[in-house]
Amino acid sequence: DAKTTQPPSMDCAEGRAANLPCNHSTISGNEYVYWYRQIHSQGPQYIIHGLKNNETNEMASLIITEDRKSSTLILPHATLRDTAVYYCIVRPNNNAGNMLTFGGGTRLMVKP
């Protein structure tokens, strides 16, 4: 799997947008960008994924640069419940025994 680089921690004010960056400069053409988060001691939770187009769902938006070497996860109106570790992962979109490989992620602290 391609490696990703994320800042170890970030702060965000409640109600403001949280923008979490991820670098994946060695991403391959068939690899998707996935975002998961882990709220303290809970199981990781899927947030969103994308290949090359920007994506939006009820949880977040994903902006992928045109060269696909980096992406940004946007939580439009962060709440205290969004405090978690956010993981950016790249992997092929198949079930050929490729597990999710978690890096260190970004610890997002949403403050009142």
Added chain:
Amino acid sequence: DSGVTQTPKHLITATGQRVTLRCSPRSGDLSVYWYQQSLDQGLQFLIQYYNGEERAKGNILERFSAQQFPDLHSELNLSSLELGDSALYFCASSAQGQGFFTYTFGSGTRLTVV
């Protein structure tokens, strides 16, 4: 409720003992993955099963083993337990649909070895 069920939620046992952790995947998911998360550590992949067969192995110790049964539930067996085996153990299942591929995690089993 994610649909992935892990039991027990908590387990306290002594060094040298053997325990079994159980995971029931989401209905219809054929793959089961096991992860270990030690205190303040990242999620480490242990092993994957797909439809009853071992598919991939990570940094799983020889003292650990797993299997997936015909009903697709999986068990992770940890033996000769050491203090350092204290961790959260997560199970995930996966399916592919609508053109993408996602994992669903259970709430984990917290193992404490004393």
